[in-house]
Amino acid sequence: MLIIPAENAVNWKRPPWVTLSLMMVCLLVFLFYQGGDDRKFEAALEQYLDADLLTLEAPAYEDYLQREIRFSGDAQSVLELQEFQQLQEDNETFWLAATLLVDREFYQYLQENRDLIWAPAERSHWLEQRVSIDEQWLSRMSAYQLGLIPAELSLYSLITYQFLHGGWGHIIGNLLFLFLLGFTVEKALGPGRYLMAYLACGALSGLMYTGFSMGSQIPLVGASGSISGLMGMYVAIYGVQRIRFFYFLVVYFNYFRAPAIALLPVWVGKEIYDYWYAGSTGIAYMAHAGGLLAGAGLVWLLGKSWLQVKEEFFEPEEDEQDARFTSAYAQAMASLGRMEFDLAWRQFDALRERYPERTIVLEHLYQLAKLRPDLPAYRDLSRELMADAMARRQPEQMISVWQEYLSKGEAHHPLAVEDHNRVMFASLKHHDLKSAEKAFERMRSTADVEMVNEACRLLLAEFEKHQMEPKVRHYRQLLQNTL
Template sequence: MLIIPAENAINWKRPPWVTLGLIMACLLVFLFYQGGDSRKLEQAVEQYLSADLHELEAPAYEDYLQRQIQFQGEESRVYELQQFRQLREENEHFWLAINLMMDREFYQYLLQNRDVIWAPAERAHWQEQRSIIEQDYLQKLSANQLGLVPADLSLYTLITYQFLHGGWGHIIGNLIFLFLLGFTVEKALGPGRYLIAYLVCGALSGLMFTAFSAGSYVPLVGASGSISGLMGMYVAIYGLQKIRFFYFLGVYFNYFRAPAIALLPVWVGKEIYDYWYAGATGIAYMAHAGGLIAGAGLVWLLGKSWLQVREEFFEPEEEEQDARFTSGYAQAMASLGRMEFDLARRQFEALREHYPERHILLEHLYHLAKLRPDLPEYRDRTKELMNDALSRRQPEQMLAIWQEYLGKGERYQPLAAEDHNRVLFTSLKQHDLKAAEKAYERLKSTGDDMLTTEACRLLAEEFEKRQMAPKARHYRQLLQAG
């Protein structure tokens, strides 16, 4: 049974670049770095068979498997023993050699027991030939170089193992899950923190695998632990919110909604159960469990500091926002059509709280306020709309709004000196000297001597530049009189 979260859809207008980069990195490593493994392995098999090492090791391997079954209770080894015997009977030398060489635990067993297993001449031959194969080929395989080997743990392999994979099926499955989970977590955390959290989850997953496989020489490869970390972060980010999950059971699939965090113990429990009861499948269940716990734990521990979810993450996507805006705007316009002005005003105000960038909403609120020019709301909306026009570089609209207010609302709620001064500066930039003089007169009536004097000086200089002597003289005289 497969259960994965499916709450979000990707927004290709803002691609998840880090997730796509991780996918590309894994593919490039698999194709160009790990691509040479098959040739190295073929060469190792050729030398292994030409040295007749399979004749020496095969009887020892059967004895080794029988000991694992009898003394360590590893019942999963029974099937391996049967398959190995079948390969010997059918003289499948190539696959026989692969089995013998790639079982790293068996190789350690041979090193420890070679004096008991073989006579001196056989032992010397084995040691000489096997050492060459190990050094020239097997140790140069990607999994042995950069994979995570619990018995020989290195700090750098806690990172490098996350980018290696064991085959096409392994990498394709991992990258699909990386994409499905990664774009959501990247959107929630931001690219930089997401990348660090991804790598940390992979490292912690590797440490948990090492703790349960202490002394093992079997290398761990793959992004599964890191991806499990993404799963843990995903459900921890949503917490108790109900989100949509996709599940697949046999040939049947469907969706269901449940609190996100409720699935975490289910996933962890399944991985631990499989670790104890699924047998030797080659799947690192404890690495998965470690990744799940690490991902959720990081968000819970650092969710209010370094790993805090970005505020815009929980906002609806643009398409959904547009649909909500269109619906709300239609309702407000319908209220206007029915002349229910108070209701329309409340509806436009509610819309503006959620969509402050929608200029049309401010215009509607301005026109509604204009119905009562005697109230302070009209003055406030006028100032807002004037500032909005300036921010959008529409000085002509700003001047038109000011002119309209002078005729309708100035006698009830006068504008401040700063408002008229802003109009004066805008008028001068637009070379509208008539509006500038009018703004000066309004500014003078506010009683702000400092702004009035500065405005008078600017007008005098502007008229002098234009060689309009009478006007310039008039404002110079006003300056002297002041």
């Protein structure tokens, strides 16, 4: 059964560039760097068969498997021996040779015991040919150059192995899961931290695999450890929140909701169970388990510092926000239509808290507050609407709100000097000299001398520009009187 989280949809207005880049790098590495592996292996196989090494190694391989069965009781070795014997009965020379060539642990066994297995002449021939095949072809294959080999662990291979894959089925499956999980985690952490966490999970996954495969010569390749890390981070980010999961069982599929973190022990338990009981499938179960634990552990340990989830991650997407706003706005407008002004006020006020950038809500609140100009709310909303108009570069609306307030609310709660000063500046910029003079007169009685003088100079300069001599004389006289 397959279970994957499915809580989010991709926002293509803000594409997950790091996830898409990781997918592209994996694909390019597979196509152009690993593309020569088949040719190298075919050349190795041809040289192997031409040198008749199968005749030398086949009996040794049977002894090797029987030895494993006697000393370790390994059921997998029994199965491998049966399959090998069946290939011999069917005279499948190609597959017999391929089986021996790719078994690196058997190759190591031959190197360590060649003096006991063959006579000097056979040993000399084997050494000459097999070492040549290994050095010229096999060791140059991508998995042995940049894959993670537990017996030869290196720091760089903890990163490079994450971008190699074993075939088309392997890479397609991994890229699909990388996309399904990556875009959500990238949105939560941000591009830079997401990339570092992804690589760290892959490295920790590789270390856990190495710990359970000490001395192994079999290389580990693939992004599945890193992707398991994304799964661990995904559920740790959501924690106990109930989210949607998609599941697939044979031909049946559906969704269910559950606390996100509840799936972590299920996934880890499945990987550990498969490690012990699934047999040899070529799947690195402990790498998957390590990735899951690494991803969840990183979020829990660093979730309040380096890996802190961005606040906007839990906000609804724009389309969902628009739908919610439209619904709540319609309810508030319906209350207005029924003249239930107190209810409409509460509804618009709630909308203002959730959607502070929606000017239309502010305008409705302003209109409702205007019904009671004697209350401070009318002054406060007038100032907010004036500031909003200036922010949107609409000085006409700012002046209009100011003039309306003067006629309705100024007598109850006067505006501050700074409000009149801003109106005067906006009026001058908009060449509304009448409103500018009116704002100046409002601020003149309460503003300090420096502010009055500066405002007077601005008015004087503007009237001089328009060659309005009576006004010029008036403001020049005012300026002289205050100096």
